[in-house]
Amino acid sequence: MSSEPMLSVRGVHRRFRTGPTVVHALNGVSFDVAAGSMVALVGRSGSGKTTLLNVIGGLDRPDAGTVHVDGTDVTALDEDGLSRLRREKVSYVFQSFGLIPVLSAAENVAAPLRMARVAPTERERRVELLLELIGLADHARQRPAELSGGQQQRVAIARALAASPQLLLADEPTGQLDAETGLSVMALLRGIVESEGVTVLVSTHDAVMMALADRVIRIHDGHLDEQAAGQPYAPAPDAR
Amino acid sequence: MRLVSRRARAQWPLLAALLGVVTIGATVLGTCTLLVTRTAERALEVAVARAAPSAVDVTVYTGTVEGRDTPSVAADTRTVVASTLAPFPVTTTARASTVLRALPPGLATGTTVPAQAYLSGLDDLPARSELVTGRWPQHPGDAVLLESTAQLLGLTPGRRVRLGAELAHAPVPPIDVLVVGVVRPLPARGWDRDPLATAGSAAGYRDGRFMQPVNAYGPFLVDLADLVTTGATVDRMEVTAHPDLSHSNRHDLETVVEAVDGVDRRLAGTLGDRVQLARVASELPATLRSADDQRHVTAAAVLAIAVLGGVLAATALVLAGRLTTGIRADETALRSALGASRRQLAATATVEAGFVAAVAAALAIPASSALHAGLTHLPPLDGAGLTVRPAVVGAQVLAVVGGALVLAAVLIVLAIRPVPAASDQRTRRELLARSGADLMLAVFAAAGWWQLYAQPTDASPRADAVRMLAPALLLTAGAALALRVVLPALRGADRLAYRARGLAFPLAVAEAARRPQAVAAGLLVGLACAAGTFGLAFDDTWHQSQRDQAALAVGTDLALTLSTAPVAGDGAVLSAATAGAVSPALDRGTAVGQWLGSAGDAPRLVAVDTTRADALLRGRLDNDRGWADVGATLAPPTRVNGLAVPAGAPLVLSGTAAGDTPPVVTPRLMLQDATGLRTACTGPAVPLDGREFRLPACATADGLRLVAVALPVTADAGGGPVAVAVTLTVPPAGPAEDPTDGSDWTATSAPPIPSRLRDPTVMVSATPTGTTLRMAATVDLGGVEDAARTLVATAFPDPGPVPVAVSARFASEVGVESGSQLSVTVGITPVPVVVTEVVPAVPSAPGAVAVLADLDTLSRARAVTGDLTFPVDAWWVGHPAGPGAAERATALHLGAVATREAETARLIGGPLLAGLPAALRLIVPAAALLLLAGVVLHVTCDLQARAVEVTRLRGLGMSRRGIRAVLLGQHAGVLLPVLAAGAAVGALATRVVAPLLVRSETGAAPVPATQAHWPWPAEAALLAVLLAGCMLAVAVVVTVQVRRADATHLRVAP
Ligand SMILES: Nc1ncnc2c1ncn2[C@@H]1O[C@H](COP(=O)(O)OP(=O)(O)O)[C@@H](O)[C@H]1O
């Protein structure tokens, strides 16, 4: 673990106003994530996990506070800067897989490479490699609708890794998978952390996932409630 | 149902879209219905109200009425006609002429045949003539005379005349009249019906009831009421009833037509044997029949457009319905899972569709009324006098409600059909079904096209299913098939695009190519684009066809059909009035050899000055030939020069002959004016005894030239061959004239027995007293007294067979080709002709067996046979200047004027025909509107369904700009080729069906045949508007959706 954290979140607030009611989705959240670690973000539904990940990835802006990714102040970036950040440093794995339906598995994995305008031969090589890595080389030409949920999520992880990001944000990647499939996906993520040296922040309420994480951050009604890294997992009263 | 209302509140934009589409469809149907009902009814009223009096008048002719019966016959006739035309108010005018009665011997002296006169009674004399001297008849016995009669009989106001016994009739008391005035007949006021046609007198008149010819004078014009009380036998009486049809309706018109058809019998029954003959003539039934035909022709086309509008709306609705069911798929699945039966789902769908139909109908009824009223305020309906205020009629309500219900049924079917699962098998089965549907459509369309193609040229004007459905069927089949081409093409593009390096372009193409959901939208866009482009092109094709028909029917720009024989100088007057190229024209029935044509359809002979064919002749010629080219093959090689004859100058004739009793010649001269009109002038009988005779002033106008002289030689006593020499001296016309220049004077002996006049010669020489024409021949005076011995001198050689162009129908019916020689009859003279070319149709004789010749050549061919009369029926004017030319020409009172422009306006903007362009004006915007609505609906639903996907693209690091580009590219990738394919289908439909859909006003195939027209500028503008509209709609929707695509969408699982 280097001294400079890969991700640094300081005093982030995010409020949502719907009519007269105001929801404090994030209420002064601060934490750091060291490079090359895998951190689990745990909290029950509606606790603010998705909001936090969106703010970190720049898809949403905080009302107050800062987010630094690899030293870059995400909250200070403009629209183009954010797009570049997501192309080069941060990538997403969505809860609902989030593959582009009209593209095949290989084409989905190639999408970030295309955005980075990687040369076609290099691109094809890397796509092949990544599909190999996730064990779906045989399904390269299938469309998302023709893949199982677990396969889709693996393709999504391969896509997230394609552009060699430094930080991978995964929002409940196993939320829609059965336990067994979820496990294989998580094992894949863990393996990637080991092999590629990517920093992973994954929101989950899965006990196994927490066990695989280097560290667990608990979130409750927009507040952090951190557990020590490497500490054995103890189920929180509000976890489902 | 509570679910329906709650859902309606939640999904109101979707519901509004459905409602909009149904409303547009129902409005188009309602408006078209109003066009074929309300406007068509009104058009009939306007058409009959505008019809020329001759087209609606009813005239009763009665013949030979004994004096005692005339008052009752006149009154009964009026009563019968008025009751026939009830309930329309009628104005009647009547005229009667008595049989000839003896004139006092003192009045017409110097003739051996009896002088006779007749009385004419008119009940509107002051309206038909102008007073020259004296006064109008006021008291019984008062009479006025035409100038010519008064002059001939030397009668002036104040003279009393006793008209004695009736010619060849029972003795009746004489009638005493007092001449109180002299009048001049006004032109075009029915004087052609005067027994002597206002000539005032006729020598050697035969009136049909008396064997011997008499010298007839008259009329003595008296008041009609006066005439019928004189007890004079009336030779002919005519009562003309003019119905006031300005406030008519269909029912009354039909009643009247029936009554007119049966009036002959009623009249005969009423008048009994008080008259020898009673006949009714009226164009009214034919006028109404032709109006009805036109109405049917227009209705057929408007209904075809309405069907097209309905199909368009249904397609839009299928799209909207599919999108709705797509969006509601989860809800439906949930309800099914919760145990809702198919029937319950159907009930919900029915309630909702019924609500949509009800609201749409409620909106469409006033909307169609307003739209229809608005259309009638635009050309061509406003010009046709069909402007109306918005109103609701029963048929319209029926059409709107029916249309809305049918469209609602489409919605129900879409809602309850099983939601297709995404499994491969189902898709394949669906694809198969779709192929089958496409194939069926194509087969139906082909069958429809064949039906149209094979329909007889004289098909009924009534709307039939084929003509109504064919355009919609063809366009739908074309759009469906075009999609089949576009989708593989997109897939091909997809394969190519994936070779690109970036993401935006290949992703856009992939989105476009791999989403078959776009099919319904593609079908609507393609069909609407095809319908719009077809609508524009059909409009243009129809207009062009009407213009072509008008041009060919009139044959020239302005045709003046002569009511009386023209006189030299008329052409110059007409030329000054119209400032156009003026030519006399021959346009009449003829006989080809002995063949008079099929029943009621005589061959026509048209002849004009073909050296100016380009300026004079109108009507479409195919194969890139112009009338100038045709004219060049018909025109004579050189112009006729002839001898200039100064206006009013006396021509002097003298002749010598060997022998004691000099033979006599009665010279006939033919003079030509600057417009090519030739007039004949007959001199007195001149004995060939060496004396000089001054001929009457034949040159009645400036600029006349002598072009032919005929000298029939007669002798009281027979004898052997005699040498005769005749000299005609024409006074000098001016210093600039060289009389002998250019003229090729030729002498011939006229048929039928040319051998009786041998060695004819003619020589022109200039002398101090003028130009002399010396003609000589040896004449055989033996044999029958009036046998032909005519020396003909012409300023041109015998032209030989006259070159003619024949119509295609002539060529096929008579079986001739280029080079064939035959003869056509002009008047009673057969003229040899040679066919030089076959043209599709001859101007002014559309679809007829017709011959076109050069009038000059035709006249020359007749002149060399001694026939110096010039056959002329009309004046044709090319390129008349200014809009008032027709009025100025009419004001000359030479005859009836028809112009190509007016005929075109009638065929395009006539009340009974204007419904079609109006309906086309409706379908193009309706198609554009439905297309844009469909595009907006499709894009909105597509983006709504893919909101999460759009946000994820952002998550992948794609900028908003990049995402916008992908989405725009995706929709453009589908819209552009589909629009192009739609335009191609529209163009193809224009080529193959538009010409078949255009019918002439009688319902028959138009002549000349319709050619498809593709108005590039208008089509380009429409496509540009559609494209811009689509892209704008897509851009707005995409921009809004991309801006909304924020992190929110990621929170909820799709
Ligand atoms: N766009 C939004 N508008 C209103 N409230 C929101 C919005 N996004 C999130 N929230 C609220 O913020 C809180 C946290 O939501 P979220 O981050 O989605 O929770 P989690 O992902 O942990 O389930 C919830 O109470 C939610 O209702």
Ligand SMILES: [Mg+2]
């Ligand atoms: Mg969440």
